[in-house]
Amino acid sequence: MSVALFEPYTLRSLTIPNRVWMAPMDQYSAEVSGPNAGVANDWHFAHYASRATGGTGLILVEATAVSADGRISPADLGIWNDTQVESLRRIAAFLKEHGTVPGIQIGHAGRKASTKRPWEGRGPVTADHQGWQPVGPSPVPFAEGHPVPTELTTEAIQEIVGQFADAARRALAAGFEVIEVHGAHGYLISSFLSPHANHRADAYGGSFENRTRLALEVVDAVRAVWPEELPVFFKISATDWLGDRGWTPDETVRFAALLRDHGVDLLDVSSGGNGGPAEIPVGPGYQVPFAARVKAETGLPVAALGLITESEQAEKILANGEADAVLLGRELLRDASWARRAARELGAEAPHAPSPYAWAI
Numbered sequence: 001m002s003v004a005l006f007e008p009y010t011l012r013s014l015t016i017p018n019r020v021w022m023a024p025m026d027q028y029s030a031e032v033s034g035p036n037a038g039v040a041n042d043w044h045f046a047h048y049a050s051r052a053t054g055g056t057g058l059i060l061v062e063a064t065a066v067s068a069d070g071r072i073s074p075a076d077l078g079i080w081n082d083t084q085v086e087s088l089r090r091i092a093a094f095l096k097e098h099g100t101v102p103g104i105q106i107g108h109a110g111r112k113a114s115t116k117r118p119w120e121g122r123g124p125v126t127a128d129h130q131g132w133q134p135v136g137p138s139p140v141p142f143a144e145g146h147p148v149p150t151e152l153t154t155e156a157i158q159e160i161v162g163q164f165a166d167a168a169r170r171a172l173a174a175g176f177e178v179i180e181v182h183g184a185h186g187y188l189i190s191s192f193l194s195p196h197a198n199h200r201a202d203a204y205g206g207s208f209e210n211r212t213r214l215a216l217e218v219v220d221a222v223r224a225v226w227p228e229e230l231p232v233f234f235k236i237s238a239t240d241w242l243g244d245r246g247w248t249p250d251e252t253v254r255f256a257a258l259l260r261d262h263g264v265d266l267l268d269v270s271s272g273g274n275g276g277p278a279e280i281p282v283g284p285g286y287q288v289p290f291a292a293r294v295k296a297e298t299g300l301p302v303a304a305l306g307l308i309t310e311s312e313q314a315e316k317i318l319a320n321g322e323a324d325a326v327l328l329g330r331e332l333l334r335d336a337s338w339a340r341r342a343a344r345e346l347g348a349e350a351p352h353a354p355s356p357y358a359w360a361i
Helices: 042-053 082-097 154-173 188-193 213-225 249-261 288-298 311-319 330-334 338-346 355-360
Strands: 009-011 014-016 020-022 058-065 101-107 178-183 232-237 266-270 302-304 325-328
Touching (some): 042 082, 154 213, 178 213, 188 213, 288 302
Parallel strands (some): 020 058
Antiparallel strands (some): 009 014
């Protein structure tokens, strides 16, 4: 019988072998300073390589900063220089060699930059511990105890747009075949979208058209340097969970249609992250309805994520037409070969296995 989860999926001229995809998950494991700051190391290689040999169809490498001050933490990956490109090239080549499509997410942390690694407490990092001053659309701190970000000038905004384009060029040089613009979770682009964080009175604030301006400029800049035959993804928080005080699902649907018209091929649909007293009803598949609505109302392909853990659950999402693929996060941290297990459970042909592992499949 046909199993949707293990059907190939084509975007532009790129065919992804199955619909089990790995969501970008920060490892906070790069060097924090010096010539190797932001460079992928053996940890990153082993982390991504194991999910490729486990049968994952597409791997999106974690949020990779377009500039040094665009990192979430000092230990984030970067793609603002050619030394970083060389370390990423090794990862992309291995993924492709083993049948996985290599993708990468590029982003700027904005007002949520310069924070500690999660296991160190998540608070801000001070200058004497390799920290820096964050920036944002408005001088509105992310949360209590976080610094007031420097409000970006229009000239600084344009510089950042250029950094996204440069990052896309480097990602292509490193061998990636999918690029995703990070516009979710309260980081820079997301904070411009949300009236909760964006209090500007110029061309980048106020109306829906103004709040979406930076995101569309970044998408246009990336699409202009990314090959026509390869897809561009955009990650969005479908809602801030703040009602009309924040970004809303209605705005997401409206924006998704614009992204489609600007050359985005798939929307990676998440939620939350802009701060405030948000009440989030977390549960299995809790974000899937947002993806399903975008797909139904705009026709833009979508990937669903958020506590998708079981093979039958993932298959039902695709079979019901709620999404075109599923992005797994923590479940792939727990089980690098989740795709192979899911194929067995669903009675599908297992993804190709490396020869040294074939006897165990």
